[in-house]
Structures are given as structure tokens and as C-alpha cells.
Amino acid sequence: MMFMLVGSSLLILAVSVDSRCVVTFSERSSGIGVQITTFNNVRYCEYRGVRYATAARFEDPVLHNPNGQEQYKREGSSCPQMNEFYHQQTTSGDEDCLFMNVFVPQFDRKKAGFGGFPVLVFIHGGSFQIGSASFEFDRADLLIEKQIIVISINYRLDVLGFLHYPLFNITGNYGLKDQQAALKWINRYIKFFGGDPNKVTLMGQSAGAASVSYHLYSDRSRGLFQQAALLSGSFLADWAYTYRPEHFAEEYFKHFGFNSRQQLLDRNASDFIELNYWQGAYFFNRYNTWPLPTAESDDDPSPFLTASPQELIIRKQALDVPLLVGITIHEFELVRFPLHTDHDRLNIPNRWNNNVWSQLRKFTEVNVEQFVEKVEHTWDQMIARGHSAPIFAFRFDFDGKFGRYKNDRLGRRLRSQHYGAIHGDDLGYIFTPYCVEEALASRADFQKEWAVHDRMTEMVANFVKHGNPSLQEFEWKPYNAEPNQKQYAVIDEIMEMKSGSLLEHHLYSFCRAAYDFSALQDADAVGLKLYLCNSSGASKWRLRRYISRKEYGSCPQLNDMNYATQTLWKSVGGEILLERFQRGAI
Structure with missing residues (x-):
């Protein structure tokens, strides 16, 4: 599950408009980006704010056909949302938000034998409530240096993206349909950027990984990607699906006085986000849900999803493609209850504080166990249903300064005795680190981080290019290679393969004392x-x-x-x- 919006704060060493950063779609349509350099001074083209679709409120997206000379030099608007996850104050974004960012290595279009770069498409997390194409990463320098096109996308969120109420002709799942539209646009147009439409890897983290799960089971997404990567998420998670969307909608309408579809269309977009935030605790605690993916009717004009995740994994085979799947060792331990990192601020009577605090720290392990169990169960069910393509599993353990949540989000409130990565920390080693300026200025102080970053990007690049993340010095054996022996890679300062379930280190050796x-x-x-x-x-x-x-x-x-x-x-x-x-x- 993701948690805060970030702007473009990374070091840009050079920026210029360049003829090599012009995409020509036809004689009458083109797109102009900018040339920048990686932190290693390697040039590439950056195209921000690339429109892939348009959509009216509570309507399916319509693919955008490039027309005229389009400018891809600045970020497109994010979709309406609260500015921050835990301490929301104001709304941001605009309903005209279906944009993507495209990062392309420079290349010679006339070079003989050039068949196009492999493509990595990233779907951000954020509990289907917040996030954007720049959510949690701004650039992907090392991946681009490894000759990969990297794309990140916006999609509709919260009430505007996932409200479901058929009586008002609101079918829901608009955010998932936006993602699918982005994949269709990429399939149609990525060749003009130098990409190979037949070599697309779909990656998601947290809610983005849950989204990838849905696409693996969606008939309408078949053929739009050839590999997938799921980081710290599954559509089996509590926050990835709702069983009673109409009941929630009726109570929501009653609470805020909505009596018709037209009233919903007449309200400002920011009103929905603010209303949902200020009353969010009431609705979540009463109905145990918020607007989320849900099953649509088979009779809907273009349903994305017609069955629950539990039904899908039992009755249907997922798209049989190579998968890269993983978790972090501590996941939500420090994120799910952020106030607990400073127990003096807990609203607990002082005479209880020490005892309760010590027990709460132990019980966070239960949250991790529950989350990991659902993620791993998704993989196991895929295998049981005949998934024959390799599944490469990992657990990210490394505790370093590139982990955004642990170092940037929690900061001084973090207790030093917590070792290991938490939810989202692995992204700092796949994409350009959030603290890259400091890390470049003091490379000696970040030697371990740079080593893990180099290794992690090489493994991801190998998977995107070849469907296998193994390194020359490390053979990564598939999770499903042996029917009776699960295997996964542990990513830390030293890489190693382990056998068994990723759950083993969680509940059984720990929770008896808890x-x-x-x-x-x-x-x-x-x-x-x-x-x-x-x-x-x-x-x-x-x-x-x-x-x-x-x-x-x-x-x-x-x-x-x-x-x-x-x-x-x-x-x-x-x-x-x-x-x-x-x-x-x-």
C-alpha cells in the first residue's frame, strides 16, 4: 500500500531541446521533448506530460491520437487527490490528467538492425487514493543507461477513479481502465520513440502491483505486455478490492446529499476528494472500505473486471508470462502505524505507555505476516493453475540511505534498532535515488548503497531484456523451478538464494512471544x-x-x-x- 507525493527535486546536469528528442508520429503530428543527462553524464531524451487518453467524469477513457506539434517538456497534471497521505491538508490535480512520462536512451534511428528498446512501464502505488507518474521516483538514470525505455503513468484515483454505482451508470474501475488505455497507447505508439511494442514489461508497486495482478487476469490486457513485475502488492490485499461498493456508494450519497448522477457531475472534482478525506475515517471504520476495484456486470459495455480476485485465482489461469515478484523484509511495520515510531506522542495513558508500546512493536510483525501471506498465496495459486513461465521471487532486506520511506518519510522518528527495508524502500534502488545529489557529492559515504543500486538495476534490466534477472556472478533460480521446493533471492549487501516460504521468518519464530x-x-x-x-x-x-x-x-x-x-x-x-x-x- 503507497503514501506521499514528491516533486522533481533531483539533480539535472544538463537540459536542452535537441533534434534527437523529437518524436515523429506522422507528417502532421510530432512530439518535442528535452535532452538531459544522467548523473553519469549520459545523454537521453525525456518526454513528460505525454497525453495518452482523455476521459469525462465517470466515463471510460478514449485513446488520444497525437495531433500537430505536441510539447512534452513539462509534467502533466496529476489526477485529483489529497496532497499527502497521512497529513492531508489540500487537494491537488485536475481531471484532465491522463498523461505519462517517457524516458528514452538516445539512439541512431538509421542504424541497421535496430529493432527497438525493451520497455518498462511502471504503475505507481498509493492505495488507489494518491500518486502520479512522478510518485516515488523522478528519474531512472541507471535503467536508461542500460538501454531501456522507462514509462510511468497517471490514472484516476479515489472516488473519481473507483466509485461504483450502476443505478447512476457509474461502472467503476476507471483507474484500471486508464492503465489499460495507457498500455494500448504504448502498444500503438512506442515504436516512434524507439521502443519495441513486443517487449513490454509491466511493473507495479503496492497498489500498482495489485493493478498488475488484475491485468494478468484481464482478457482485455492480453497482448499488451509480455512480462510483469509485482513489488509488495497483490489484488488479494484488503485494500485492493471491495465486495460491497454499492452499499458504500449509497451511504456516501446519503451522507453528502447526492440524489442523482447529475449532482455528481455538477460538483467540483476537489469536493469529492475533500469530502472523502474529512469523512474518510467514518466511512472506512463503518464500512471497512473506500472506493476500490470491484466486479462489474457482464452486461456492462466494457467491463474490466467481472469477478473477485479470490474467484479469479481459483477459476482462471493468469497470463502465462515471466514474472518478477518480491517483498521487503519489514513491509508495513513502520508505515502502517507511523505514530508508533515516537511512543511519547501516542494517545495512551502514561502508566500504560511502556508496556503497550513494547507489545505494539511486536504485533507489527502480524501485519507483515498477513500481507506477505496474501502476496505469496497469489504466486502459489498461479502455479497451481498451470503457470509454467518462470517466476523469480525476492525479498529485499538491505537497510540503506536510498530507502525513501525509512529515511525521508520517518526521519528522526525512526528507531535505530529497526534493521531492514520497509514498504517502498526497494524503489530507491531500482529508480534514481531520492537523495542522489547528496550521494553523488559523498560517494564514499554511500558505497554500500551504490553497490546495491547498481546490482538491483542490473537485475531489473536483465529481466526486462531477457526475462531472467540473473547476474553473471549470481544465478537466480525460479520460485517455481522445483514443484516441492520454493526458492527466492535475498537482496542485501550479499546476495543469496533461500528455500522455503517467505513467511518463515515472520510469524512462527516470533509471534509466540508477542x-x-x-x-x-x-x-x-x-x-x-x-x-x-x-x-x-x-x-x-x-x-x-x-x-x-x-x-x-x-x-x-x-x-x-x-x-x-x-x-x-x-x-x-x-x-x-x-x-x-x-x-x-x-
């Missing part, structure tokens, strides 16, 4: 139980199983809402929660 409530007083235990009992999915039965063995009884339900207890704990404090629990109010 579930030991003996160190807590009764009041502490009840409050902590209220905080934790409402975990969803695979972890819920384990929580009930362990807690029920203690004297504190079974887990309160709280309407089966994933984050309700978290919100209550942080908003009203443990003593009030305890009082409500004792009088049966929750």
Missing part, C-alpha cells in the same frame, strides 16, 4: 486486546486463538472493521475504551 500478555496488567491487556483484536484476514484467527487462551475472554467484534480499534485507541485513549468495554458499549 502473544504473551503475562507482563501486562488486566487493564493494559484489555486495552491492548481492543487495539489488536480487529486484525483482518489470515491474522484474525491467530489473534483469537491466542487471546482466547488467556483469562480475558474472546475478542470483541466491533462490526468486523479492520482499523476501527486503531482509530478509537488513538482518538479517545485506553481508559475510555476500557470503560466502554466494561459497560458493553463496544
Whole structure:
């Protein structure tokens, strides 16, 4: 799941308009980009704000045909969203937002035998609520130096991208349809940029990886890409699909006074985002969802998705293409509960603070386990349904200064004893690091980071080019090479292959101690139980199983809402929660 917007802050060593950075689509249409250099002073062409489609509100996208001389020199507008993930204040973006950025190595178009560069298309994360083509990375210097075209795309988000209400002719999944439209545009036009339309790798991270999962099962996406990479995400995740979109929509309309489609069309785009933010906790805690991908009717004019992810992985075979799949070792441990990095700021009575804090730190492992379990289950089901193309799996462990979330987002609040990468940190070693200026000025202080960055980009480039990420000095064996022995690469200062499940290091060797409530007083235990009992999915039965063995009884339900207890704990404090629990109010 992704979490903050960033601007273009990286070092640009040279910028110029160049005749070699002109794309000619036809005699009457062209696009003009700019020539810049990588941090190694290698020239390439950058095309920003390339329009791939247009779309009216709550309508499917329509492919854009280049017309006249189009300027690709500045970023296109992002789609409407809150400016930041955790501390939202204002909205940004415009509904005219279906743009992509295209980064192209320079080449001689007249060179004999040139068949086109392989293409990497990246779908950003952000919980389907925030993000853009520049979300979490601004450039991809080393990948471009390895002769790969890199593309990143915008797609519609939040209510405007995923509201589903057929009675108002709102079919939903517009964000996924935008992604598909971008792939169609690339298939049609990338040859004019020097790309090979038959050598496209689709990569996504977090919600972007969940999106890639959907495309692997979408008949309408077949033929638009030949390989896929899924980083820290799956469409089986709680935040990647909603089962009750119409119920949510009806309550949403009732709450804000919408009675017709026309009223929805008449509101400003920013109104939807602001309304959804200010009431987001209410709707999420009450209905355990927000606007997300969902199943459309078979009768819809152009459905993207007609079954749930659980149905798809059981009944349908995914596109049988080479896959690169991976997680980070700690994923959401420090992201899902960002306030917990500074326990003095928790809204918990002081007399509980130390005990509760120590237990919460342990229980973050449950969140990681649940997430990893769903990601790995997706891979296993693909194999069970006959996926024969190689699946290359990895766990990214390296703890370095290029990891954006850990170093830039959490900063000084981060506790030094947390070793290992968290959700999104691997992106800093695939694309150009966020702190590249500092790292270039002090290369000696970043030797380990540069080494992992070089290795990571080479592995990704090898996968994009050849369908195999192995290095000359490291043979990467497929996860599905042996029927009874899963294998995955551990990416750290030293690379190694490991056998077994990626889950092994999570729950079974760790959580037995985490579930030991003996160190807590009764009041502490009840409050902590209220905080934790409402975990969803695979972890819920384990929580009930362990807690029920203690004297504190079974887990309160709280309407089966994933984050309700978290919100209550942080908003009203443990003593009030305890009082409500004792009088049966929750």
C-alpha cells in the first residue's frame, strides 16, 4: 500500500531541446521533448506530460491520437487527490490528467538492425487514493543507461477513479481502465520513440502491483505486455478490492446529499476528494472500505473486471508470462502505524505507555505476516493453475540511505534498532535515488548503497531484456523451478538464494512471544486486546486463538472493521475504551 507525493527535486546536469528528442508520429503530428543527462553524464531524451487518453467524469477513457506539434517538456497534471497521505491538508490535480512520462536512451534511428528498446512501464502505488507518474521516483538514470525505455503513468484515483454505482451508470474501475488505455497507447505508439511494442514489461508497486495482478487476469490486457513485475502488492490485499461498493456508494450519497448522477457531475472534482478525506475515517471504520476495484456486470459495455480476485485465482489461469515478484523484509511495520515510531506522542495513558508500546512493536510483525501471506498465496495459486513461465521471487532486506520511506518519510522518528527495508524502500534502488545529489557529492559515504543500486538495476534490466534477472556472478533460480521446493533471492549487501516460504521468518519464530500478555496488567491487556483484536484476514484467527487462551475472554467484534480499534485507541485513549468495554458499549 503507497503514501506521499514528491516533486522533481533531483539533480539535472544538463537540459536542452535537441533534434534527437523529437518524436515523429506522422507528417502532421510530432512530439518535442528535452535532452538531459544522467548523473553519469549520459545523454537521453525525456518526454513528460505525454497525453495518452482523455476521459469525462465517470466515463471510460478514449485513446488520444497525437495531433500537430505536441510539447512534452513539462509534467502533466496529476489526477485529483489529497496532497499527502497521512497529513492531508489540500487537494491537488485536475481531471484532465491522463498523461505519462517517457524516458528514452538516445539512439541512431538509421542504424541497421535496430529493432527497438525493451520497455518498462511502471504503475505507481498509493492505495488507489494518491500518486502520479512522478510518485516515488523522478528519474531512472541507471535503467536508461542500460538501454531501456522507462514509462510511468497517471490514472484516476479515489472516488473519481473507483466509485461504483450502476443505478447512476457509474461502472467503476476507471483507474484500471486508464492503465489499460495507457498500455494500448504504448502498444500503438512506442515504436516512434524507439521502443519495441513486443517487449513490454509491466511493473507495479503496492497498489500498482495489485493493478498488475488484475491485468494478468484481464482478457482485455492480453497482448499488451509480455512480462510483469509485482513489488509488495497483490489484488488479494484488503485494500485492493471491495465486495460491497454499492452499499458504500449509497451511504456516501446519503451522507453528502447526492440524489442523482447529475449532482455528481455538477460538483467540483476537489469536493469529492475533500469530502472523502474529512469523512474518510467514518466511512472506512463503518464500512471497512473506500472506493476500490470491484466486479462489474457482464452486461456492462466494457467491463474490466467481472469477478473477485479470490474467484479469479481459483477459476482462471493468469497470463502465462515471466514474472518478477518480491517483498521487503519489514513491509508495513513502520508505515502502517507511523505514530508508533515516537511512543511519547501516542494517545495512551502514561502508566500504560511502556508496556503497550513494547507489545505494539511486536504485533507489527502480524501485519507483515498477513500481507506477505496474501502476496505469496497469489504466486502459489498461479502455479497451481498451470503457470509454467518462470517466476523469480525476492525479498529485499538491505537497510540503506536510498530507502525513501525509512529515511525521508520517518526521519528522526525512526528507531535505530529497526534493521531492514520497509514498504517502498526497494524503489530507491531500482529508480534514481531520492537523495542522489547528496550521494553523488559523498560517494564514499554511500558505497554500500551504490553497490546495491547498481546490482538491483542490473537485475531489473536483465529481466526486462531477457526475462531472467540473473547476474553473471549470481544465478537466480525460479520460485517455481522445483514443484516441492520454493526458492527466492535475498537482496542485501550479499546476495543469496533461500528455500522455503517467505513467511518463515515472520510469524512462527516470533509471534509466540508477542502473544504473551503475562507482563501486562488486566487493564493494559484489555486495552491492548481492543487495539489488536480487529486484525483482518489470515491474522484474525491467530489473534483469537491466542487471546482466547488467556483469562480475558474472546475478542470483541466491533462490526468486523479492520482499523476501527486503531482509530478509537488513538482518538479517545485506553481508559475510555476500557470503560466502554466494561459497560458493553463496544
